[in-house]
Amino acid sequence: MRAAYKCRVYPTPEQAAVLNRTFGCVRVVWNRTLAWRRARFHGDQTCTSFTQANAYLTAMKTTDDLSWLNEVSSVPLQQVIRH
Structure with a gap:
Protein backbone atom coordinates (compact mmCIF):
# COMPACT_ATOMS: atom_id res chain seq x y z
CA MET A 1 0.00 0.00 0.00
CA ARG A 2 1.25 3.47 -0.88
CA ALA A 3 0.79 6.36 1.45
CA ALA A 4 1.19 10.04 0.80
CA TYR A 5 2.19 12.59 3.35
CA LYS A 6 1.96 16.34 3.23
CA CYS A 7 4.18 18.49 5.34
CA ARG A 8 4.79 22.19 5.56
CA VAL A 9 7.98 23.85 6.66
CA TYR A 10 8.08 27.13 8.52
CA PRO A 11 11.67 28.36 8.30
CA THR A 12 13.00 31.04 10.57
CA PRO A 13 13.95 34.33 8.91
CA GLU A 14 17.63 33.29 8.95
CA GLN A 15 16.84 29.95 7.32
CA ALA A 16 14.63 31.65 4.73
CA THR A 51 32.91 16.91 -15.95
CA GLN A 52 33.32 19.80 -18.38
CA ALA A 53 30.29 21.59 -16.97
CA ASN A 54 31.57 21.08 -13.44
CA ALA A 55 34.92 22.58 -14.47
CA TYR A 56 32.99 25.52 -15.91
CA LEU A 57 31.27 25.94 -12.53
CA THR A 58 34.67 26.03 -10.83
CA ALA A 59 35.82 28.65 -13.33
CA MET A 60 32.67 30.70 -12.68
CA LYS A 61 33.34 30.65 -8.94
CA THR A 62 36.87 32.04 -9.43
CA THR A 63 35.78 35.11 -11.38
CA ASP A 64 35.46 38.40 -9.53
CA ASP A 65 31.86 39.10 -10.51
CA LEU A 66 30.64 35.61 -9.44
CA SER A 67 32.81 35.05 -6.39
CA TRP A 68 29.67 35.23 -4.21
CA LEU A 69 28.83 31.71 -5.42
CA ASN A 70 31.35 30.49 -2.85
CA GLU A 71 29.06 31.66 -0.04
CA VAL A 72 26.58 28.80 -0.52
CA SER A 73 27.04 25.05 -0.45
CA SER A 74 28.49 23.58 -3.62
CA VAL A 75 26.17 20.55 -3.53
CA PRO A 76 23.05 22.30 -4.94
CA LEU A 77 25.18 24.01 -7.57
CA GLN A 78 26.59 20.69 -8.76
CA GLN A 79 23.17 19.05 -8.64
CA VAL A 80 21.66 21.69 -10.92
CA ILE A 81 24.37 20.91 -13.47
CA ARG A 82 23.81 17.17 -13.12
CA HIS A 83 20.06 17.44 -13.62
Missing part, protein backbone atom coordinates in the same frame (compact mmCIF):
# COMPACT_ATOMS: atom_id res chain seq x y z
CA ALA A 17 17.51 34.00 3.87
CA VAL A 18 19.88 31.07 3.35
CA LEU A 19 17.32 29.25 1.21
CA ASN A 20 16.66 32.35 -0.92
CA ARG A 21 20.38 32.92 -1.43
CA THR A 22 20.90 29.27 -2.40
CA PHE A 23 17.96 29.29 -4.84
CA GLY A 24 19.25 32.49 -6.42
CA CYS A 25 22.72 31.01 -6.88
CA VAL A 26 21.24 27.84 -8.37
CA ARG A 27 19.26 29.93 -10.85
CA VAL A 28 22.37 31.89 -11.92
CA VAL A 29 24.44 28.72 -12.34
CA TRP A 30 21.67 27.02 -14.34
CA ASN A 31 21.18 29.97 -16.71
CA ARG A 32 24.88 30.59 -17.31
CA THR A 33 25.72 26.92 -17.78
CA LEU A 34 22.80 26.44 -20.16
CA ALA A 35 23.89 29.45 -22.23
CA TRP A 36 27.49 28.17 -22.29
CA ARG A 37 26.40 24.66 -23.36
CA ARG A 38 24.14 26.04 -26.10
CA ALA A 39 26.91 28.29 -27.41
CA ARG A 40 29.30 25.34 -27.51
CA PHE A 41 26.79 23.15 -29.30
CA HIS A 42 25.71 25.72 -31.86
CA GLY A 43 29.21 27.07 -32.42
CA ASP A 44 31.44 24.00 -32.37
CA GLN A 45 28.84 21.22 -32.62
CA THR A 46 30.33 19.64 -29.49
CA CYS A 47 28.43 18.11 -26.60
CA THR A 48 29.35 18.95 -23.03
CA SER A 49 29.88 16.32 -20.36
CA PHE A 50 29.17 16.71 -16.65
Whole structure:
Protein backbone atom coordinates (compact mmCIF):
# COMPACT_ATOMS: atom_id res chain seq x y z
CA MET A 1 0.00 0.00 0.00
CA ARG A 2 1.25 3.47 -0.88
CA ALA A 3 0.79 6.36 1.45
CA ALA A 4 1.19 10.04 0.80
CA TYR A 5 2.19 12.59 3.35
CA LYS A 6 1.96 16.34 3.23
CA CYS A 7 4.18 18.49 5.34
CA ARG A 8 4.79 22.19 5.56
CA VAL A 9 7.98 23.85 6.66
CA TYR A 10 8.08 27.13 8.52
CA PRO A 11 11.67 28.36 8.30
CA THR A 12 13.00 31.04 10.57
CA PRO A 13 13.95 34.33 8.91
CA GLU A 14 17.63 33.29 8.95
CA GLN A 15 16.84 29.95 7.32
CA ALA A 16 14.63 31.65 4.73
CA ALA A 17 17.51 34.00 3.87
CA VAL A 18 19.88 31.07 3.35
CA LEU A 19 17.32 29.25 1.21
CA ASN A 20 16.66 32.35 -0.92
CA ARG A 21 20.38 32.92 -1.43
CA THR A 22 20.90 29.27 -2.40
CA PHE A 23 17.96 29.29 -4.84
CA GLY A 24 19.25 32.49 -6.42
CA CYS A 25 22.72 31.01 -6.88
CA VAL A 26 21.24 27.84 -8.37
CA ARG A 27 19.26 29.93 -10.85
CA VAL A 28 22.37 31.89 -11.92
CA VAL A 29 24.44 28.72 -12.34
CA TRP A 30 21.67 27.02 -14.34
CA ASN A 31 21.18 29.97 -16.71
CA ARG A 32 24.88 30.59 -17.31
CA THR A 33 25.72 26.92 -17.78
CA LEU A 34 22.80 26.44 -20.16
CA ALA A 35 23.89 29.45 -22.23
CA TRP A 36 27.49 28.17 -22.29
CA ARG A 37 26.40 24.66 -23.36
CA ARG A 38 24.14 26.04 -26.10
CA ALA A 39 26.91 28.29 -27.41
CA ARG A 40 29.30 25.34 -27.51
CA PHE A 41 26.79 23.15 -29.30
CA HIS A 42 25.71 25.72 -31.86
CA GLY A 43 29.21 27.07 -32.42
CA ASP A 44 31.44 24.00 -32.37
CA GLN A 45 28.84 21.22 -32.62
CA THR A 46 30.33 19.64 -29.49
CA CYS A 47 28.43 18.11 -26.60
CA THR A 48 29.35 18.95 -23.03
CA SER A 49 29.88 16.32 -20.36
CA PHE A 50 29.17 16.71 -16.65
CA THR A 51 32.91 16.91 -15.95
CA GLN A 52 33.32 19.80 -18.38
CA ALA A 53 30.29 21.59 -16.97
CA ASN A 54 31.57 21.08 -13.44
CA ALA A 55 34.92 22.58 -14.47
CA TYR A 56 32.99 25.52 -15.91
CA LEU A 57 31.27 25.94 -12.53
CA THR A 58 34.67 26.03 -10.83
CA ALA A 59 35.82 28.65 -13.33
CA MET A 60 32.67 30.70 -12.68
CA LYS A 61 33.34 30.65 -8.94
CA THR A 62 36.87 32.04 -9.43
CA THR A 63 35.78 35.11 -11.38
CA ASP A 64 35.46 38.40 -9.53
CA ASP A 65 31.86 39.10 -10.51
CA LEU A 66 30.64 35.61 -9.44
CA SER A 67 32.81 35.05 -6.39
CA TRP A 68 29.67 35.23 -4.21
CA LEU A 69 28.83 31.71 -5.42
CA ASN A 70 31.35 30.49 -2.85
CA GLU A 71 29.06 31.66 -0.04
CA VAL A 72 26.58 28.80 -0.52
CA SER A 73 27.04 25.05 -0.45
CA SER A 74 28.49 23.58 -3.62
CA VAL A 75 26.17 20.55 -3.53
CA PRO A 76 23.05 22.30 -4.94
CA LEU A 77 25.18 24.01 -7.57
CA GLN A 78 26.59 20.69 -8.76
CA GLN A 79 23.17 19.05 -8.64
CA VAL A 80 21.66 21.69 -10.92
CA ILE A 81 24.37 20.91 -13.47
CA ARG A 82 23.81 17.17 -13.12
CA HIS A 83 20.06 17.44 -13.62
